[in-house]
Amino acid sequence: SAVISQKPSRDICQRGTSLTIQCQVDSQVTMMFWYRQQPGQSLTLIATANQGSEATYESGFVIDKFPISRPNLTFSTLTVSNMSPEDSSIYLCSVEGGDLYEQYFGPGTRLTVT
Amino acid sequence: QKEVEQDPGPLSVPEGAIVSLNCTYSNSAFQYFMWYRQYSRKGPELLMYTYSSGNKEDGRFTAQVDKSSKYISLFIRDSQPSDSATYLCAPAQGGSEKLVFGKGTKLTVNP
Numbered sequence: 001s002a003v004i005s006q007k008p009s010r011d012i013c014q015r016g017t018s019l020t021i022q023c024q025v026d027s028q029v030t031m032m033f034w035y036r037q038q039p040g041q042s043l044t045l046i047a048t049a050n051q052g053s054e055a056t057y058e059s060g061f062v063i064d065k066f067p068i069s070r071p072n073l074t075f076s077t078l079t080v081s082n083m084s085p086e087d088s089s090i091y092l093c094s095v096e097g098g099d100l101y102e103q104y105f106g107p108g109t110r111l112t113v114t
Numbered sequence: 115q116k117e118v119e120q121d122p123g124p125l126s127v128p129e130g131a132i133v134s135l136n137c138t139y140s141n142s143a144f145q146y147f148m149w150y151r152q153y154s155r156k157g158p159e160l161l162m163y164t165y166s167s168g169n170k171e172d173g174r175f176t177a178q179v180d181k182s183s184k185y186i187s188l189f190i191r192d193s194q195p196s197d198s199a200t201y202l203c204a205p206a207q208g209g210s211e212k213l214v215f216g217k218g219t220k221l222t223v224n225p
Contacts, residue, residue, distance in 0.1 A: 041217065042116075042118070042216060043158065092157050102148075102160045105157025
């Protein structure tokens with residue numbers, strides 16, 4: 001299985017600012033995923049990031065708000081832009097596992113926007 | 115109607131109990147049905163999955179899918195305190211890497 005790390009593990013930010021979350025994998029993977037887990041809500045896919053191509057965003061998520069970079073096969077970043085308190089959430093990255101429907105998740109970044 | 119509905123609980127049982135966790139879904143195109151387990155302040159990890167209708171057993175865990183009623187179940191036998199976690203069902207369509215997660219059911223197994 002892949003080992004995934006995320007930075008920062010948590011942060012408290014002021015509204016109107018931006019935060020970039022890093023996701024590092026210990027092996028090369030083609031597909032990486034970014035999720036949001038809001039309190040009391042389902043784990044929701046934000047976008048899928050393949051190396052060498054633009055990220056594919058799910059309905060309700062836009063690139064201007066959540067720009068994603070995927071510079072190589074072991075690293076990705078998600079930026080939460082112009083933050084509001086509604087962006088307070090846990091953000092998780094995941095990568096494809098050995099099986100098509102298996103994903104390995106990072107520990108998450110706990111974001112609080114004040 | 116949400117694509118996946120899951121009772122968030124919380125569910126509290128004594129050690130050794132049989133636990134039943136359930137989800138319903140609305141999308142008939144779902145063919146693969148995953149159960150993820152998430153410990154506190156950790157990312158989810160895949161517990162097991164089934165394809166189409168039927169049962170699948172893995173140790174103390176049994177996953178069951180009834181496509182006719184769009185009902186997914188996870189049974190835990192002889193539950194242990196280490197099973198205390200949030201369990202998320204996550205169906206997927208064939209040919210798509212996208213998982214649709216339920217809200218998760220928080221389970222506590224008391225020693």
